[in-house]
Amino acid sequence: MDPQEARRILDEERERGLSMIASADSSEALDAAKVGVLGRKSRFSQVQRALGSFDPEDRKRLGMAANELREALQSALDERSRALAGAEQARLLEGDRIDVTLPGRRLRTGSLHPLTIVEDEMVGIFTRMGYRVEEGPEIEDDWHNFEALNIPPDHPARTMKDSLYVEIPGFLLRTETSAVQIRTMESQDPPVYIVAPGRTYRREAVDATHLSVFHQVEGLAVDEGISFADLKGTLETFARALFGPDRRVRMNPDYFPFVEPGCQVAVSCFKCDGTGCAVCGNGWIELLGAGMVHPKVLENCGIDAERYTGFAFGIGVERVAMVRHGVSDMRMFVEGDVRFLQQFQGAGA
Numbered sequence: 509m510d511p512q513e514a515r516r517i518l519d520e521e522r523e524r525g526l527s528m529i530a531s532a533d534s535s536e537a538l539d540a541a542k543v544g545v546l547g548r549k550s551r552f553s554q555v556q557r558a559l560g561s562f563d564p565e566d567r568k569r570l571g572m573a574a575n576e577l578r579e580a581l582q583s584a585l586d587e588r589s590r591a592l593a594g595a596e597q598a599r600l601l602e603g604d605r606i607d608v609t610l611p612g613r614r615l616r617t618g619s620l621h622p623l624t625i626v627e628d629e630m631v632g633i634f635t636r637m638g639y640r641v642e643e644g645p646e647i648e649d650d651w652h653n654f655e656a657l658n659i660p661p662d663h664p665a666r667t668m669k670d671s672l673y674v675e676i677p678g679f680l681l682r683t684e685t686s687a688v689q690i691r692t693m694e695s696q697d698p699p700v701y702i703v704a705p706g707r708t709y710r711r712e713a714v715d716a717t718h719l720s721v722f723h724q725v726e727g728l729a730v731d732e733g734i735s736f737a738d739l740k741g742t743l744e745t746f747a748r749a750l751f752g753p754d755r756r757v758r759m760n761p762d763y764f765p766f767v768e769p770g771c772q773v774a775v776s777c778f779k780c781d782g783t784g785c786a787v788c789g790n791g792w793i794e795l796l797g798a799g800m801v802h803p804k805v806l807e808n809c810g811i812d813a814e815r816y817t818g819f820a821f822g823i824g825v826e827r828v829a830m831v832r833h834g835v836s837d838m839r840m841f842v843e844g845d846v847r848f849l850q851q852f853q854g855a856g857a
């Protein structure tokens with residue numbers, strides 16, 4: 509290489525180097541450009557190595573030119589490096605960017621089951637009247653579920669058709685919360701004022717108005733001088749608390765072995781006030797069975813039936829929830845469809 513060629517190479521390398529550096533679009537590309545323009549195998553380094561063979565005049569001149577070019581390239585590299593780092597930083601920030609003005613993601617919160625809401629409401633009405641809450645086992649024995657309730661061994665309610673038996677002889681899934689009446693009267697002396705909410709089981713074909721697992725709220729009052737009028741007044745108070753102050757209560761004779769007399773109780777419809785509509789049909793909504801505790805039941809529990817009288821009632825929770833919320837099919841309560849259950853968000857509690 510002669511000085512002239514060296515000069516040309518330096519000129520070319522300036523142009524080629526600056527454009528390589530300018531077009532490096534990543535720090536890797538920039539590293540490669542640096543090796544290409546200033547590395548040991550670069551044409552620039554070849555010029556530097558050739559300087560020693562030039563005469564002093566050329567060596568000095570070209571040496572200065574080479575130094576000047578190295579500085580120019582180095583500062584272009586530094587500048588490009590800073591620019592790339594800045595761009596990289598900006599890209600990372602952009603990726604991490606949070607738009608604080610976006611609406612938040614709503615957390616799904618659970619809600620009480622509609623049957624729980626209605627059951628709590630019913631129980632609350634009675635506890636505010638001074639009743640206490642009692643509970644009993646869902647697996648019951650023959651005595652509490654039948655015998656003590658004056659349901660004789662040949663009563664149709666006992667057959668396999670209506671009851672769900674468990675494998676332990678003499679036990680079954682309770683068919684009504686009335687069993688809790690017995691447990692309460694066996695363990696407590698009058699006066700007794702209790703409500704017993706809970707699950708009950710029957711061997712039923714499931715359809716829009718029947719479930720084989722359902723809920724009742726049982727009530728029992730035993731005291732001196734309790735009359736049928738007390739029963740009616742209590743149920744009226746309940747119906748008005750639940751369905752509004754204008755409700756009337758209708759009692760039709762009915763038979764339950766553990767009460768005498770017994771009745772089927774209906775409430776005048778809260779929608780049409782008794783004229784008949786889609787909610788009630790004929791103006792009355794049948795809600796419960798009730799009656800005066802049969803003296804035999806009192807005696808079965810060791811209570812003096814000469815001194816004490818009582819009334820009892822059993823209310824279907826599903827039935828109340830259906831009329832209350834306009835639910836036409838009882839099965840919706842047990843299907844677990846969130847779209848159904850969600851609608852009760854905010855109710856109760």
Ligand code: PHE
Pocket residue numbers: 683684685686764767770796797798799820821822823
């Ligand atoms: N246990 C009865 C039923 O399941 C309801 C009832 C309770 C009737 C108390 C009278 C007294 O249908």
